Amino acid sequence: MKRRLQQEKLSIEDFLAQNCHWNVHRNVNIIVYDQNTCDPKCLPPDSFMGVFLQKLLPDYKNVGFLKGGLL
Numbered sequence: 001m002k003r004r005l006q007q008e009k010l011s012i013e014d015f016l017a018q019n020c021h022w023n024v025h026r027n028v029n030i031i032v033y034d035q036n037t038c039d040p041k042c043l044p045p046d047s048f049m050g051v052f053l054q055k056l057l058p059d060y061k062n063v064g065f066l067k068g069g070l071l
Contacts, residue, residue, distance in 0.1 A: 002048045002051050002052075005052065005055050012055040012059060015055075028060075028062065029062040029063075029064065030056070030064070031063075031066055032052075032063060032066065033065075033068060034068045035068045036068055037049060037065075037067075038067055038068060040053060053065075
């Protein structure tokens with residue numbers, strides 16, 4: 001999945017539709033949670049979450065990140 005997102009063979013819309021099982025409109029609020037990430041600014045750009053956020057943020061303006069590591 002990561003490679004397909006990086007190579008633009010899979011759009012972020014298609015990824016969300018396949019994995020969230022609903023069509024996402026660009027004006028909805030999206031909350032991203034990763035149990036192991038406390039600060040999204042510290043994500044390696046080549047990690048899956050880094051790639052995912054790089055693809056998500058330009059197109060979806062209402063994106064929140066729920067801080068992980070609380071469990």
